[in-house]
Amino acid sequence: MEGLEPEPAAAVALFGDRIELARAFTAALAEHGEERGLIGPLEVPRLWTRHILNSAIAAPLFPAGGVVGDVGSGAGLPGIVLAIARPDVRFVLIEPMERRVAWLEEQVAALGLDNVVVERARAEEAGRYEGTLDAVTARAVSALRTLIPWVAPLARDGGELILLKGTGAPTEIEAAQKAIRKYKLSDVRVEVLGEGVLAEETRVVRAVVRG
Numbered sequence: 001m002e003g004l005e006p007e008p009a010a011a012v013a014l015f016g017d018r019i020e021l022a023r024a025f026t027a028a029l030a031e032h033g034e035e036r037g038l039i040g041p042l043e044v045p046r047l048w049t050r051h052i053l054n055s056a057i058a059a060p061l062f063p064a065g066g067v068v069g070d071v072g073s074g075a076g077l078p079g080i081v082l083a084i085a086r087p088d089v090r091f092v093l094i095e096p097m098e099r100r101v102a103w104l105e106e107q108v109a110a111l112g113l114d115n116v117v118v119e120r121a122r123a124e125e126a127g128r129y130e131g132t133l134d135a136v137t138a139r140a141v142s143a144l145r146t147l148i149p150w151v152a153p154l155a156r157d158g159g160e161l162i163l164l165k166g167t168g169a170p171t172e173i174e175a176a177q178k179a180i181r182k183y184k185l186s187d188v189r190v191e192v193l194g195e196g197v198l199a200e201e202t203r204v205v206r207a208v209v210r211g
Contacts, residue, residue, distance in 0.1 A: 003044045004030040010197050011048060014056045014085065021084045021111050026052050028107065029075060036103060038075035049199050051077050054164070055139065057194040057202045059085035061162050066134030067092065069154050071123045072141035074100055078164060080107055082137070083116045090115050092129060096122045123150035131156055131211060139164035144205060145176035152183035157211030161185070162204055169203045184210040 007023070015022045030047055033039035043051065055078030062068050062082065066089055070079030073093035083091045093116060095101050101120045108116045119126055136151040136159070144163070151161055165172060169190045173180070180188055185207040193202040 005045050005048050008048050008053060008199065010053055010194075011056075013197075014053060014059070018084050018087070021113075022052065022056070022081070025076070025080055025084065025107060025111060028110070032103075033075060036099065038100065038103060051075075052081055053194070053198055054200060054202050055081035056085050057198060058082070058137070058162060058164060058204055061135075061204065061206070062086055062089050062137075063134050063160075064088050066090070067132070069094055069126070069129060069133045069136045069151075071136060071138040071147075071151050071154070073104060073118075074140075076104055076107055078137060078139045080104065080111075080113070080116070083113050084111065087115055091117070092126075092133070093118045094121055094123055094126050094129075096120065096125075123154065126154065129154050133159055135160045135162050137162045137164065143175070144169075144172035145179050148176055148179040148183055148185070152179075152185065152209050155209040157209070159209050161207045161209060163206075165190070165203045165205050167203065169205050173205065180207070186210060 012019050030044050034041050059082050069092045071094050073079040073095045079091050079093040093104050104118045130153050133154045136154050188207040191204045
């Protein structure tokens with residue numbers, strides 16, 4: 001695919017025997033992502049580094065056999081990537097925009113991902129999942145103080161939020177203290193993933209939800 005960066009060496013290590021699925025998804029996103037409004041025009045040359053591997057590095061954090069919600073799944077980052085990397089985990093991709101839902105459903109079918117369900121809804125409208133999910137994730141959706149009221153109600157008592165964030169994650173935690181108290185989050189922390197493995201490290205805000 002013209003303009004797509006070469007596959008980084010870390011990709012095979014992160015995806016293992018699922019690497020071909022990761023390659024197929026990355027190629028599809030590189031080919032159609034911009035025209036379908038899924039990624040910006042500058043993203044293809046750094047698609048592997050900034051988006052695919054940035055999402056995949058978090059895959060080991062999710063509970064084996066669990067059900068995980070990805071709020072605002074968009075292009076499938078991180079939901080589709082995580083579902084490729086973790087076939088032992090079931091993912092619910094929650095996305096309100098019809099054209100993005102169509103993309104997600106196409107990719108689930110094309111890649112044969114039988115561990116994925118696509119739900120067209122806003123997080124606050126996904127009532128049938130409320131209090132049921134073992135973990136909830138999101139990437140590049142909103143500031144933490146806005147995001148917590150959307151994602152926390154979906155997690156079961158003792159479930160976990162695993163939210164992919166940028167370098168401002170500690171500041172976002174400080175600004176979200178009111179929401180953290182209201183939604184009874186505990187053990188709120190930032191973990192840095194991919195040091196020495198990825199060109200760009202991934203920061204994840206993790207927290208336990210108490211019902």
